[in-house]
Amino acid sequence: MIASLNPLEVLFDHGPDNCPLPEQIRTLYGGGFGFNGPTLYANFVQSIDGVVSLSSVRSPAPAISGHSAADRFVMALLRSCADAVLVGAGTMRDTAEPWTASSVFPALSSSFARLRNKLGKPADPQLILLTASGKINVNHPALRAGATVLTTAAGARRLGSSLPSGCRLHVLSGEHAIDMTKALDLVRSQGLQYVLSEAGPNITGQLVQAGLLDELFLTIAPVLAGGGKGDASGLLEGVRILPDRRESRELVSIRRSGSYLFLRYGSRTTEDGRGPSA
Template identity: 50%
Template structure:
């Protein structure tokens, strides 16, 4: 397994003042040897079987993932910008070949960069060391999915460079409009994109370990096509509430129960103060997978 020496520069402070407490961990999980400060903060090592598609979300106690279109970067409001949650987000990005998001997530986070250091700059050197030990480039490739081609073209994450997966109609809309740092990929005539085809194209670029950060509608497509392998779920100790605005849960745009139950198995439970960090494994064959 890939590894990294358990060394840390003298006098380097810990990544987290209070590390995650391990309440449960299934024996025999895949693991890569993390740099010492990352392992200390996470409470052990972390790794993935390849290929793997895993998701990371934070929700309120009442299951809200996003506060509505009128609220920008609502994930930060739900998480309270908890350092442990931001560390886990950075660690999961540091493990990934690519980070997969939808156009809605891009629009809702106008200044965000989907890199490990953006959410946890204190661990920059450790994230770099981990990626080097795994043979990864400096940052994961950002993959943006849009059927329509409706994207905020000046977004800093696009200027930094991304793979944009779209339909033929979306390609016509974006051709000559995207920053030169982006790669445009048309997958079928539309009107929808099949996530299996997106992931096949991502895999052809050498990306075997893919993290998705949403949003809930994209996760619904991934679950519906039986493609999700794991879910990392932070439960924030706050109530969001619901009234007139649309405040989705983890999966949006698709009904699963009662006809298509998708069951998961808990493989890890951690906590930091009143925040709970859950890890679930999904069966390889979901409801729409042959």
């Protein structure tokens, strides 16, 4: 896979450079990387026409990205810097893969392992799974490897004692949905400060609505997805933003690999992007 990956071309970058990247990763990323303190960051790949998920496609992200090596490299880098990866049951139902750097970019697993070691992090990020219903496949490999499951009282009743022994179950208040702020507070209280959300549009919508999402990494794949009525979704579901308010975001970096674009958006800004909004 490394053979098919050239260094990303940096078109613009004013992100921090405080992450001890091994040389090979720094070269392939086209320079430094880092965060300004504890961060909740999401990563998505979307089509040119703004589609991240198609209900008619079982695993839409690889279908949209075309299994791009550059996209998989960025996913691996983002996972390597995370204390925890957050997913919803909707995303877990779509894949049997664990949310680790080595699973998404095996050819560089020793470099990513070195990075985690330098960051003082364990081999893999902690998986945080959100399910209100508790209707999950308890034999999923990522659960068998040990995960933290956040659910409602009803979800916990359904799960009973069926989770693998390495999992921790937390019941949060809320009948049909747990409160995202309380969920994130619980995650952070466990010392997990750098949290990557690989959840789908449903949870991402709630994170944005609650004002919790600090950064967004967005890959634009050079493909049109289309989709029938109600089939395709963009990266936020179930949340109304415009025209009630504007959620402007600061552009932090732009990278390119062939016709793929890798965008990084940071904190909220004023409309002209020159400073933080009130």
